[in-house]
Amino acid sequence: MAGLKIHGLAKSYRDVRVLENIDLDIASGEFFTLLGPSGCGKTTLLRTIAGFQHQDRGEIIVNGERIDHKPAHKRDIGMVFQDYAVFPHLTVAENVAFGLKARSLPKAEIESRVAESLAMVRLDGYQNRLPAEMSGGQQQRIGLARAMAIRPTLLLMDEPLSNLDAKLRIELREDIRDIQRRLGITTIYVTHDQEEALAVSDRICVMNKGNVEQIGTPFEIYRKPQRRFAAAFVGTMNFLPGRMQGGQLTVGSHSVPFPHGVGTGSVEVAIRPENVLLTGASADGEAIALRGEVRKVTFLGREAHYTLSTEAGEIVAQVADPDRDFIEMEGRPVEVRLPLQKVVLFQSNGDVLSAGRP
Numbered sequence: 001m002a003g004l005k006i007h008g009l010a011k012s013y014r015d016v017r018v019l020e021n022i023d024l025d026i027a028s029g030e031f032f033t034l035l036g037p038s039g040c041g042k043t044t045l046l047r048t049i050a051g052f053q054h055q056d057r058g059e060i061i062v063n064g065e066r067i068d069h070k071p072a073h074k075r076d077i078g079m080v081f082q083d084y085a086v087f088p089h090l091t092v093a094e095n096v097a098f099g100l101k102a103r104s105l106p107k108a109e110i111e112s113r114v115a116e117s118l119a120m121v122r123l124d125g126y127q128n129r130l131p132a133e134m135s136g137g138q139q140q141r142i143g144l145a146r147a148m149a150i151r152p153t154l155l156l157m158d159e160p161l162s163n164l165d166a167k168l169r170i171e172l173r174e175d176i177r178d179i180q181r182r183l184g185i186t187t188i189y190v191t192h193d194q195e196e197a198l199a200v201s202d203r204i205c206v207m208n209k210g211n212v213e214q215i216g217t218p219f220e221i222y223r224k225p226q227r228r229f230a231a232a233f234v235g236t237m238n239f240l241p242g243r244m245q246g247g248q249l250t251v252g253s254h255s256v257p258f259p260h261g262v263g264t265g266s267v268e269v270a271i272r273p274e275n276v277l278l279t280g281a282s283a284d285g286e287a288i289a290l291r292g293e294v295r296k297v298t299f300l301g302r303e304a305h306y307t308l309s310t311e312a313g314e315i316v317a318q319v320a321d322p323d324r325d326f327i328e329m330e331g332r333p334v335e336v337r338l339p340l341q342k343v344v345l346f347q348s349n350g351d352v353l354s355a356g357r358p
């Protein structure tokens with residue numbers, strides 16, 4: 001199995017820079033996700049790795065060998081596309097056999113690989129169907145079986161679940177993850193869906209405007225964002241203005257000692273909704289305390305979301321399993337606390353100053 005290294009990759013379309021200067025080091029067997037908003041360059045990066053288009057500069061190295069001068073069909077890469085890209089006039093088995101025939105494998109080998117690949121994606125018994133007789137989820141399974149049948153060195157997936165409904169998306173992403181783990185195939189997965197990225201990835205690369213904002217495990221990306229962009233893009237994050245001075249952090253009218261973030265100046269105080277504490281909740285360690293009022297309560301069954309206006313600005317709190325009194329709080333004053341352990345501070349340039357006080 002192979003790892004992938006990318007050095008100084010850049011790509012422009014006419015005079016528009018789409019990839020600025022990308023460096024990646026992906027381990028053998030890793031499930032690596034490119035996550036970012038529409039237009040940030042994810043697909044361009046994936047297609048450049050696949051060889052469907054050429055970079056302006058930079059290197060793509062698989063297993064120590066440069067592959068960026070090779071044509072796409074010589075790169076030993078399996079690719080799964082958003083729109084399935086199955087051949088409508090070929091049966092399921094013929095679709096899966098396509099890449100194997102192109103490689104002139106013996107007939108018996110093709111048959112056994114087709115059977116093995118279809119079993120892997122749980123489509124055994126569907127060999128003779130046409131894609132039009134299959135659901136969207138099943139068509140994407142054909143796409144996955146076809147990509148895996150050639151036993152590629154790398155598997156690239158471009159938003160493979162975007163055309164499926166929510167339930168199928170979850171089902172198929174679990175299957176993709178299981179197959180990837182079982183086979184240990186190095187996988188690069190493109191999505192703009194942050195929950196999907198958190199659920200399937202070993203590591204996530206958050207991209208923005210052709211640049212890498214942060215690379216980390218799902219936990220690191222969610223809990224220890226290194227850039228404001230990653231904090232705001234992944235999950236919900238509250239931001240309040242604050243000020244550091246003389247080892248004190250001031251938010252609204254409240255100041256707390258914050259020795260970790262030495263320096264002076266404006267900061268942004270970021271906290272996840274599930275970490276905001278309301279009246280009565282007990283906190284470990286010190287917290288920023290703010291006066292607030294409940295503007296809106298949205299009850300979602302297992303949790304409720306509170307829109308709060310505080311003296312420092314509007315934020316959202318999420319409370320798990322709220323009791324009845326707690327749901328009927330609209331218009332009431334509330335004490336809001338932000339535990340320092342859970343607070344992330346950003347500088348005005350978007351770099352992190354402190355992610356959770358040690």
Ligand SMILES: Nc1ncnc2c1ncn2[C@@H]1O[C@H](COP(=O)(O)OP(=O)(O)OP(=O)(O)O)[C@@H](O)[C@H]1O
Pocket residue numbers: 013014018036037038039040041042043044045192
């Ligand atoms: N062939 C092309 N010619 C000119 N511009 C292009 C071409 N392909 C992509 N672009 C532009 O390059 C930028 C990056 O596109 P890309 O498809 O890589 O982004 P993306 O992050 O995958 O977005 P999405 O999630 O919408 O697919 C976009 O601004 C897009 O309009």
